Amino acid sequence: MKDNVEKKHVSAKAFAYIRLSSQSQAWGDGERRQVEAAKEFAARHGLTIDETLSDIGVSAYRSKNSKGGALGTFLDLARDNVIEKGSMLIVESIDRLTRDEPSSALQLLLDIIKAEIRIGITSINMVMDSLTYVALFPIISEMARANSESEHKSKRSLANWVTKRLLAAQGTPVTSQCPLWMEVKNGEFCLIPERVEIVKRIYGMYSDGIGRGAIARALMNEGIPAWNKRRPVWHPSYIFKVLHNRAVVGDYEPETKTKEVHVAQKRIPDYYPPIISPELFNRIQGMSHVRRTGHSGRKGKKFANLFQGLAQCTVCGGTMRFLNRTHDKKREKPWAMYLVCSSGLEKLGCQNYSWYNYRVLENFILAGTLKEIDIIEAAGLHREAELENMDLVEKLKAELDKADANIANLVSLLDDKALEDMNELKRALLEEHRKRKSLRERLAAARGVAAEARQAAENTDLFRQAGVAPEGIDMSDDAVYARRVRISMQMRSMIDRVDCAPKHCVSIRMKSGTVYELEDGQWTRVEQRLAPVINKVITSRSFAGLAVTRLPCEYEKASDTEEEQLVIV
Ligand SMILES: [Zn+2]
Structure with a gap:
């Protein structure tokens, strides 16, 4: 600033003013964004930033920044003519300078302009100086009007909002706060x-x-x-x-x-x-x-308990807690996962002390015993497998259609004898036939692969090997997690609740009214239907499946480990 003067704008300096409140810091990146925008703005006006002033954590409310902060110092220097006239103070938006009540805000802006400092506002790509600042008056008067309407705290935001709305109506980005996946360049949002x-x-x-x-x-x-x-x-x-x-x-x-x-x-x-x-x-x-x-299950890494939020204790009505005791050396075998009444477990009054083997319940769902839920469908495996080849099949089909059309055209030309060079036509026709043959083969192959993938998905064993069986799988695998969440959502749409009664009796109550009862290692489907002739509701019971702690495909994998007991008290 020493070798200054002569012509105003030749020696003019540019100052970037950055202010960060803690609010904007929470979203991070505010500082970088403001600096970048200021640099760019300066460059567009043939300037380079000489100095960056920043008030971090200083509120523009009640002009703290313009009194004690970096902005205040700048103002003093400008008033004392230490800062060259015609210099530019570049800010992101007016509310970076001040959020004070309109009259003080106006005063501050006038003070800056009176010191012959121009104000560059990057968000609206505008320079305010002694000639153009009048354009700001309508906005400030609108701020003032809005301010007089409600109490102080909301006033500021509202005023701010009114300003923004006015500018928004002009199609200009009005706020420094844009989401982090875009930036403001030349007054426009760029992704x-x-x-x-x-x-x-x-x-x-x-x-x-x-x-x-x-x-x-x-x-x-x-x-x-x-x-x-x-x-x-x-x-x-x-x-x-x-x-x-x-x-x-x-x-x-x-x-x-x-x-x-x-x-x-x-x-x-x-x-x-x-x-x-x-x-x-x-x-x-x-x-x-x-x-x-x-x-959705606990926030942890695993989606262990598909029954969370569904299972309840019939004695106290409380929720069932999921306990993973598969590796609990302190506990006597059998190690397993359980659902237990929270109140009973903590001796808070409930008399239901049964430990329900969790795998029995989950396997009932995963083995597909429960008719209402198509487990493969629920896990979304169909889609995953099919989508991969669908695109290719579609593309080949389109090409084949085109080849068919070409052949038809050529044949009609042959009929019309419209072409003089019949040999040329024959060659073209042969070429199209070859192309069609190759396309048909490729299409058949792609369909085969798609069908195989679907078959594989439908094959229950492969499906489980892919990781849906609850034990021994890496639950951090996002795909498995996703499948379990899908299954759980499906369960929630079909199952009303799961009652855990003493003596290890469990009833899965479907929203349709059907109930699946677990008793003595066996699942029974209980349905009620209206018999039209006698006009009575008849309850029918049918065998639904055996309760298993292990699914068939898991026996080979884990043949050397001990059998789990089915039910444990
Ligand atoms: Zn209970």
Whole structure:
């Protein structure tokens, strides 16, 4: 700043002003974004940033930043003419400078302009100086009007909101806060392709039944850098935010700070470039509801208990707790997994001390004994296997159609004798016939592979070897986790509740009214139906299957280990 002067704008300096409140820090990246935007803005005006001033954690509310902070120092220097006239102070948006009440905000802006400092606002790509600052008046007067209407705290946000709304109406990005998968460039939102990919993956995985924790782990395992610089880890709570952020469908929802303001705020559709379809977004919101109400199993790595939220104790009505005692050296054999009444277990009054062998219950579902649930379908294996070859089959079919059409055309030309060179025509026809033959063969092969894949999926043994059998599988495998979640969701849609009564009697009550009863190692299907002739409800009982702790395919694998006892008291 020493060798200054002569012509105003030649020696003009550019200062980037960065302010971060703790709020924006939570989403991280705010600092980098503001600096980048300022650099770019400066470059566009033929300037380079000479100095970056930052107030981090300083609130612009009540002008703390313009009094004590870096902004205050800057103002003093500008007033004392230490900073060259015509220099530019570059900020992301006006609310970075001040969130104070309108009159003070106006005063601050006027002070800056009076010191002949220009203000560059990157988010709306605009330079304010002594000539153009008047354009700001309508916005500020609108701020003032909004301010007089409600109490102080909400006033600020509302004022802010009104400003934003006015600018939004002009189709300009009005806020510094844009989702982390895009950035503001030249006053426009630009998607960051690799981040958009990640958002899409997060939605895809969640839609496949993979939990937030597992998604976060998968991203970490793949070494995908987290967007949050301060805490560079993928956290389930951030995955949650992404899954519920309406910005993915293009909506802009201003930050909510107080309850009163929340009511006043409305979302602006078609504000951001959308990256997720509204259908998928809405479906995800529905799924999250199911999960939030506590049916998705524990937050841990495994989805161990398919019966969570379904099983209850008939004595006290309490929930059944899942106990994994497969490796409990302190406990006498047999080691197994159990459902136990929480109250009974902790001696809190319930007299139901039965330990229900969990594998018996789960195998009843997984073995497909329960007619109402198509287990292969529920696990989503059909889809997985078929999708792979479907694309190829479709493509080959289209090519074959084309070859057929070509042949038909050529034949009709032959009939018309429209072509002079018959040899040329013959060659073309032969060529098309060859192509068609090859396409037919390839199509048959692709269909064969698709059918095989489907068959493999339907084959129960292979299906279990793929990892659905609950014991000895690596539950960290996301695919298995996803399958178990799907099965569990299917169960929840069909099963009303699972009653655990004393003496190890278990009843699975379907929503249809049918009940499956477990007694003495045997499942019985109990149905009630109306006999029309005698006009009475008749209860029919039929054998449904044996209770097993191990599925047939598992015997070979584990023949040397000890047999588990079926039921244990
Ligand atoms: Zn109980």
